Amino acid sequence: MKVSTAIRRFFLYDIVRGLTITIRHLFKKPVTLQYPDERWEMAERFRGFLGLTRDFQTGEENCIGCLNCEKACPVDCITIVTAGKGREMYAREFYIDYMRCMYCGLCVESCPTTPKSIVHTNQYETTGYFRDDLVYEKERLYDIWEKESNFNGPRPWGKLFGLRNMENEKRPAEPEAEAAAPAE
Ligand code: SF4
Numbered sequence: 001m002k003v004s005t006a007i008r009r010f011f012l013y014d015i016v017r018g019l020t021i022t023i024r025h026l027f028k029k030p031v032t033l034q035y036p037d038e039r040w041e042m043a044e045r046f047r048g049f050l051g052l053t054r055d056f057q058t059g060e061e062n063c064i065g066c067l068n069c070e071k072a073c074p075v076d077c078i079t080i081v082t083a084g085k086g087r088e089m090y091a092r093e094f095y096i097d098y099m100r101c102m103y104c105g106l107c108v109e110s111c112p113t114t115p116k117s118i119v120h121t122n123q124y125e126t127t128g129y130f131r132d133d134l135v136y137e138k139e140r141l142y143d144i145w146e147k148e149s150n151f152n153g154p155r156p157w158g159k160l161f162g163l164r165n166m167e168n169e170k171r172p173a174e175p176e177a178e179a180a181a182p183a184e
């Protein structure tokens with residue numbers, strides 16, 4: 001055995017060196033996160049799960065069922081079933097298949113409402129035990145946005161002053177059904 005090796009062993013050099021490194025890391029800021037209690041802060045432009053938005057004052061759905069997002073989606077992962085006609089139209093059913101979504105944001109870009117009825121959120125846990133779990137229906141899409149924006153129901157002053165009703169009153173009236181019908 002070499003003399004240097006004998007000295008190292010005698011003074012437990014390797015053990016002391018290893019413990020020094022361990023002790024040094026005890027006082028450093030950890031780089032790991034205690035997921036799921038802690039989460040990464042995502043960049044401002046991060047495109048996570050899509051959520052459907054509501055009017056903050058009244059709690060009404062912003063979506064007008066125009067189908068623009070469904071048409072704009074390059075992978076056909078949005079399915080909308082509309083109900084009502086003209087300005088009464090709305091999305092009765094709204095599905096997004098997250099197994100196909102590539103988070104391109106084209107649906108958000110094409111949404112004509114202000115504020116946008118469909119938005120990207122910072123949520124990113126795209127996992128599930130079954131394939132069907134990743135087809136999100138309307139209620140879950142609203143839940144995603146509500147969780148993100150801490151929406152706990154309509155603001156009281158919105159109901160009080162009927163802001164949405166005031167907005168509707170400002171809109172031009174629908175043309176009469178008889179007038180729109182072709183002459184016999
Ligand atoms: S982000 Fe892109 S792929 Fe996903 S639903 Fe919207 S348009 Fe479709």
Ligand code: SF4
Nearest residue numbers: 063064066067069111
């Ligand atoms: S989310 Fe926007 S683009 Fe899609 S149907 Fe609703 S209003 Fe139209």
